[in-house]
Amino acid sequence: xxxxxxxxxxxxxxxxxxxxxxxxxxxxxxxxxxxxxxxxxxxxxxxxxxxxxxxxxxxxxxxxxxxxxxxxxxxxxxxxxxxxxxxxxxxxxxxxxxxxxxxxxxxxxxxxxxxxxxxxxxx
Numbered sequence: 636x637x638x639x640x641x642x643x644x645x646x647x648x649x650x651x652x653x654x655x656x657x658x659x660x661x662x663x664x665x666x667x668x669x670x671x672x673x674x675x676x677x678x679x680x681x682x683x684x685x686x687x688x689x690x691x692x693x694x695x696x697x698x699x700x701x702x703x704x705x706x707x708x709x710x711x712x713x714x715x716x717x718x719x720x721x722x723x724x725x726x727x728x729x730x731x732x733x734x735x736x737x738x739x740x741x742x743x744x745x746x747x748x749x750x751x752x753x754x755x756x757x758x
Contacts, residue, residue, distance in 0.1 A: 638713075638756040638757050639677050639756070639757070640679060640710075640757055644710075645674050645679070647705065648672055648674050648705070649673075649674040649733075651672070651705055653670065653672075654669070654670060654681075654703045654705045655668065655669050655670075655703065655704040655705075656668055656669075656670050656681060656691055656695070656701060656702070656703055656712075657701050657702040657703070657704065657709075658691045658694035658698070658701050659694060659698050659700070659701070660694055661698075666690065666691060666694065667704065668690070668691040670682075670684075671684075671730065671733075671734060672703075672755075673726060673729040673730055675722075675725045675726055675729045676725070678754050679754065679755040679756075680717070680726045680752060680753065680754055680755070681714075681753050681755060682726070682730075682743055682748055682749075682751045682752050682753070683748065683751040684742050684743050686747050686748050687750065687751060689751070692751050692753075695714045695753065696714070696716065696753075699714040699715070700712075700713055700758060701713075703755065710757065711757065711758040712755040712757065712758050713755070713756050713757075713758040714753040714754070714755055715753060715754045715755075715756060716752070716753055717752040717753065717754055718750075722752070723749050723752050726752050727749065730743050730744055731744065
């Protein structure tokens with residue numbers, strides 16, 4: 636059973652436009668990248684719009700311990716790669732629902748981006 640964020644935080648993540656995700660390089664240097672986030676069935680998901688070549692994605696898949704920043708708060712997370720097609724499909728549906736007013740939403744649901752789906756759990 637995955638660890639979950641509390642209801643209040645899930646509500647915030649469900650409505651917030653963007654979060655910063657903090658990753659750590661192999662040398663220990665931290666980086667922050669702004670990204671979109673969706674909540675599906677009380678689980679939190681992110682994707683790399685640059686696919687597997689995305690710098691933050693490479694770092695967090697090499698070292699799944701990271702953090703998210705939102706509203707001045709830092710929350711430690713662990714990133715779990717998602718391979719289940721049904722879950723990936725639900726996440727793909729959630730992005731256009733949440734970001735329907737953005738002309739860029741199509742970029743996060745492209746076929747080559749889907750394998751970068753990550754579930755974030757509290758760490």
